[in-house]
Amino acid sequence: xxxxxxxxxxxxxxxxxxxxxxxxxxxxxxxxxxxxxxxxxxxxxxxxxxxxxxxxxxxxxxxxxxxxxxxxxxxxxxxxxxxxxxxxxxxxxxxxxxxxxxxxxxxxxxxxxxxxxxxxxxxxxxxxxxxxxxxxxxxxxxxxxxxxxxxxxxxxxxxxxxxxxxxxxxxxxxxxxxxxxxxxxxxxxxxxxxxxxxxxxx
Numbered sequence: 035x036x037x038x039x040x041x042x043x044x045x046x047x048x049x050x051x052x053x054x055x056x057x058x059x060x061x062x063x064x065x066x067x068x069x070x071x072x073x074x075x076x077x078x079x080x081x082x083x084x085x086x087x088x089x090x091x092x093x094x095x096x097x098x099x100x101x102x103x104x105x106x107x108x109x110x111x112x113x114x115x116x117x118x119x120x121x122x123x124x125x126x127x128x129x130x131x132x133x134x135x136x137x138x139x140x141x142x143x144x145x146x147x148x149x150x151x152x153x154x155x156x157x158x159x160x161x162x163x164x165x166x167x168x169x170x171x172x173x174x175x176x177x178x179x180x181x182x183x184x185x186x187x188x189x190x191x192x193x194x195x196x197x198x199x200x201x202x203x204x205x206x207x208x209x210x211x212x213x214x215x216x217x218x219x220x221x222x223x224x225x226x227x228x229x230x231x232x233x234x235x236x
Contacts, residue, residue, distance in 0.1 A: 109138055136234045144236040145190050145221055146178060151232045152224060159183060167205045175201040177213065187213045190221065 131142040137150045139162060146162075153160045161180040165187075168174050177187040189202065194217065206213055216224075229235045 134234075142178075143190070143192070145192060148225070148228075148232070148235055149179070149188075149190060149216075151234060152228050153179075155228065155232060167209055167211075169201060169204045169208065172197075172201050172204055175205045177205075177211075185212060187211055189213060189215045191215055191217050192221075 133140050134147050137147065137154065141147045141150060141162065159182055161182065163176050163178060164180050166174050166176045178190050179188040181188065202213060202215065205211055
């Protein structure tokens with residue numbers, strides 16, 4: 035099924051807006067993000083070549099190196115943060131965000147967790163949310179995954195929007211990145227192939 039905006043009826047859009055407002059306005063959600071705001075930030079950012087091209091005004095400034103020590107610190111921090119305080123979004127379409135023990139890091143959905151498990155099953159090196167691309171008035175865009183050996187970014191989309199699509203196009207245009215988008219049909223094909231091979235599949 036495609037989730038392009040032009041196929042949505044006004045009634046469907048109004049219903050989705052109502053559901054989103056109800057999930058994001060509860061006291062538990064607000065308190066959760068107030069706690070996050072009080073925590074010191076540890077930035078996870080890499081050194082993708084497109085981020086440092088000469089004359090690139092959108093490139094991020096200071097970036098930390100992905101050493102084993104820094105990765106360990108990030109993992110320990112996320113383990114404490116997300117194992118104790120998962121994001122309270124009941125009924126989320128593709129699952130809840132949180133720390134997964136078997137992959138040893140935080141993810142934002144079941145789909146992301148399962149894709150990480152597929153990568154590990156196939157011995158594919160990946161980086162999770164390792165780069166953020168600044169896009170002027172569009173804000174910023176952070177792809178879900180980066181595969182270093184293929185110089186390829188991967189985005190999982192259970193639900194798409196015009197803004198998200200615009201950010202992807204702008205990132206490809208301005209930074210020259212290679213980007214693959216996996217939606218519902220693609221995910222279901224992976225599920226049919228790998229679910230039986232991964233005990234922790236969600």
